[in-house]
Amino acid sequence: MPLSFDGVPASAVGLSIAGLTRWLDAPVIRREYTAVDGLYGAAPSMRRYSEPREMIVNAWLSVASLSARMDALTTASNALAGMRRVRTDDAPTRFMQCEVSPLREVESVSPKIAMTETGKRLAVAFSLTNYHAVSFDEEPRIVALDDVGVPIAVGSAPSAGVLFWGTSSTWSIGVSRTVSYYSNAGVLYGSMTLTAADLSVGTGDHLELDFARRYITHVDSGGTRTNVRSWLSAGGWFAVDAADGDPAAARWPRLAISSGLAQYTYRRAWTL
Amino acid sequence: MSLMPPVGSVMSSVNLTVLCRDLLNFDCADVAWDADSGQFVDASGHIGVFTRGADLASVQDVTGDTYTAQPRQPAWEMNDWNGTRDAFTCRMGTSDRFVFATNVLPQAMHGLCEFVEAGSANDSGETLLALTNDAATGAGIYWASGGSRYRMVYSNGISDVQADIPVTAPAIGARVLFVWELSASGALDFRQQVNGGTWRSDTTESLSLPTAWASGASWRINRRGATANPAEQAFRRVVVRAGPLDLDSLLLRR
Numbered sequence: 072m073p074l075s076f077d078g079v080p081a082s083a084v085g086l087s088i089a090g091l092t093r094w095l096d097a098p099v100i101r102r103e104y105t106a107v108d109g110l111y112g113a114a115p116s117m118r119r120y121s122e123p124r125e126m127i128v129n130a131w132l133s134v135a136s137l138s139a140r141m142d143a144l145t146t147a148s149n150a151l152a153g154m155r156r157v158r159t160d161d162a163p164t165r166f167m168q169c170e171v172s173p174l175r176e177v178e179s180v181s182p183k184i185a186m187t188e189t190g191k192r193l194a195v196a197f198s199l200t201n202y203h204a205v206s207f208d209e210e211p212r213i214v215a216l217d218d219v220g221v222p223i224a225v226g227s228a229p230s231a232g233v234l235f236w237g238t239s240s241t242w243s244i245g246v247s248r249t250v251s252y253y254s255n256a257g258v259l260y261g262s263m264t265l266t267a268a269d270l271s272v273g274t275g276d277h278l279e280l281d282f283a284r285r286y287i288t289h290v291d292s293g294g295t296r297t298n299v300r301s302w303l304s305a306g307g308w309f310a311v312d313a314a315d316g317d318p319a320a321a322r323w324p325r326l327a328i329s330s331g332l333a334q335y336t337y338r339r340a341w342t343l
Numbered sequence: 344m345s346l347m348p349p350v351g352s353v354m355s356s357v358n359l360t361v362l363c364r365d366l367l368n369f370d371c372a373d374v375a376w377d378a379d380s381g382q383f384v385d386a387s388g389h390i391g392v393f394t395r396g397a398d399l400a401s402v403q404d405v406t407g408d409t410y411t412a413q414p415r416q417p418a419w420e421m422n423d424w425n426g427t428r429d430a431f432t433c434r435m436g437t438s439d440r441f442v443f444a445t446n447v448l449p450q451a452m453h454g455l456c457e458f459v460e461a462g463s464a465n466d467s468g469e470t471l472l473a474l475t476n477d478a479a480t481g482a483g484i485y486w487a488s489g490g491s492r493y494r495m496v497y498s499n500g501i502s503d504v505q506a507d508i509p510v511t512a513p514a515i516g517a518r519v520l521f522v523w524e525l526s527a528s529g530a531l532d533f534r535q536q537v538n539g540g541t542w543r544s545d546t547t548e549s550l551s552l553p554t555a556w557a558s559g560a561s562w563r564i565n566r567r568g569a570t571a572n573p574a575e576q577a578f579r580r581v582v583v584r585a586g587p588l589d590l591d592s593l594l595l596r597r
Contacts, residue, residue: 077363078595153361156597164428168360209596210431211372213419215410224405233376237413275398277413288381292414294394296381334410336419 074128076155076171084150085143086195087131094124094201094343123202124343132174132193140193147195148174157199165206165341169199201343204228208339216333220253220325225339227318229310231282232337239332242272249329250280252309255316260324261309265302272331282308311337362388363597366447367454367562370580371419371433373597381415386597389443389562393417399436405429422459422577424518425539432459432577440573441564447474449482449499449552451527454583455593456486457520462575463488464512469574470567471521472581474560479568481557486521486533487572488512495523495533497550500557504547506533513537524588527552532588 074081074088081088134143152173156166174195205228214221216234223230234250242248244267252261265278265287272278275292278299285308289297315324326335368387375384383391393415400411402418412418417433424430435441456472463469466488473485482500486493494507506523513519517537524532528549535543564581565574582593 075595077361078597079592080595083592155361209372210429211419212405212431213421214406215404215408221406235413235416237411237416275414277416290381290413290415292396294381294415332411332413334404334412334419 073160075158076151078156078158079150081130084147085133086147087133089129089131089194091129092127094126096122096124122204123200124204125201126199127196128199129177129194129196132195134191134193137191140191144174144176144193144195148197151197162206164209166209167199167201167206167343168203169201172198172200203340204343205340206343207341211336211338213334213336216250216326216328216335218327218329220251220327221335222255222316222323222325223311223335223337224321224323225311225313225316225337226341227313228340228342229312230337230340231310232335234280234282234326234333234335235277236272236280236328236331236333237277238272238274238330241274242267242331244268244271247304248331249306250333251327251329252311252315253325253327255322255324260315262306263303263308264305265299266304268299268302270297270299282310362386365582365584366452367443367445367581367583368597369441369443369562369564369582370597371417371578372431372580376417383441385443389445391441391443393439393441395436395439397436397438399434399439402434420577423516424459430459430579432579434461434577435565436575437573440566442566443562443564445474445560445562447556449554449556450585451525451587452583452585453522453524453588453593454581455520455522456581457518457579459577459579460513460515460517460519461577462515464493464515465491468572470563470572471565471574471576471578473563473567474556475563475567476557476559476561477569478557479571481560482553482555483557483560484525485567486523487567488574493521493535495521495531497525497529497531497547499529499550499553502550504529504531504550506531506545506547508533508535508543509545510535510543522588522590522593525552526587 134140151171154170157169158166174197177194177196247264247266249264254260270289277290279288287300289299316322363386365387369385398411399418401409402412402420405421420432420434421429422432467490470485470487475483484497486495491511492508496505520536522534529552530549531547533545
């Protein structure tokens with residue numbers, strides 16, 4: 072299976088992929104739970120954790136001559152090792168963020184008089200370690216939100232995006248606004264209420280809520296950025312999760328804002 | 344700086360991403376966006392500063408609805424790319440600009456600029472990409488509209504050469520790919536492809552490279568100088584690499 076690393080095909084560094092293992096180390100996934108008022112039991116809430124996954128790649132490394140083996144191994148290893156975007160040709164619209172290990176020789180024959188040049192290629196192996204246990208869509212998405220709730224089509228893993236939240240009329244100090252997360256069934260699974268405390272959000276200003284890094288930033292029309300994480304007066308962070316919808320029927324959980332003009336930017340993620 | 348995908352799933356911490364060795368590699372679907380600082384870090388490690396002084400209306404989301412981007416808010420827009428999928432682009436109006444500081448020296452280099460045509464094609468002088476100073480004077484290079492076609496201009500600070508695409512400009516909504524080369528002798532090879540169709544190109548005579556670009560020269564997207572010659576486009580990516588043109592390698596997506 073052809074692989075590419077940061078867009079560079081394995082063949083460009085002299086590798087011919089001979090085989091891959093499956094993803095090793097089955098993921099340990101657990102959810103945190105938060106009780107939802109009015110419901111018996113609990114509902115999925117904040118986030119999902121996954122253990123890293125690893126794949127071993129076996130490949131042939133072409134070399135120009137028997138004596139060039141060490142240099143070829145070093146060159147290819149230097150070209151690949153590190154945190155890379157890895158793609159496979161059967162899913163060209165997605166990428167995985169993997170740490171590529173240095174190449175190691177798995178089969179070596181000391182040069183002998185009887186050896187021919189046809190035996191000069193090296194059998195090598197390296198590992199791909201995926202710390203997130205997901206692949207990502209090549210294309211992020213942006214969707215405009217409203218006060219009713221807009222479906223967020225996510226992949227099989229939760230997606231935490233960035234919410235840009237502006238206003239058409241001033242959001243004054245002391246006034247609260249809420250972003251709400253509903254399941255496809257209309258159950259409130261998460262919400263964040265922000266109360267403007269020391270700044271207003273005027274026309275031309277906006278907030279940025281980074282759900283992955285958990286920042287809330289006020290950006291005024293002149294570009295001045297202010298940390299307003301203290302505005303979070305009720306509720307808490309959440310991540311949009313396909314499990315809160317019905318993916319098979321293309322029905323998705325929804326995000327809604329109580330007032331203003333907002334867009335949610337995210338990238339779909341898929342469990343490995 | 345953050346090395347996580349800017350919008351993704353909940354993630355664990357990871358080791359450092361390898362920066363690419365390109366002279367510039369800005370793909371708007373592949374930038375680290377720090378909400379706290381407002382800085383973009385592209386795949387080649389350049390820090391970009393985005394500014395817009397006004398709203399930008401009618402930006403299209405993934406459902407086909409439109410929204411108004413606030414001042415200082417990048418107008419991420421979903422645009423049809425090839426009839427089968429939408430691409431994530433950065434829509435830029437005449438008050439938008441990206442500036443990436445650089446200290447790159449004149450050398451043989453090549454690159455690409457990929458965008459969805461959003462209005463500059465039929466105007467004159469609207470600059471999509473530039474390596475110029477604030478005053479847009481002196482040694483530099485830029486890509487701009489020329490009334491009914493696109494052109495690439497290189498100045499060594501004394502003289503200019505200009506390559507003009509010999510066909511009329513793309514229609515609004517067309518997917519446009521520029522590929523170009525500045526050779527070691529200072530000759531231009533400028534190519535344009537629209538919607539994956541036939542390559543059209545123009546070349547120039549050689550014009551010796553200067554020892555340095557004009558003082559203060561930066562990579563600028565959607566602008567030639569600090570304020571001059573703004574454009575209107577939905578940009579997807581800009582790649583600049585050292586050395587002679589290698590088209591197959593250049594077109595690979597990082």
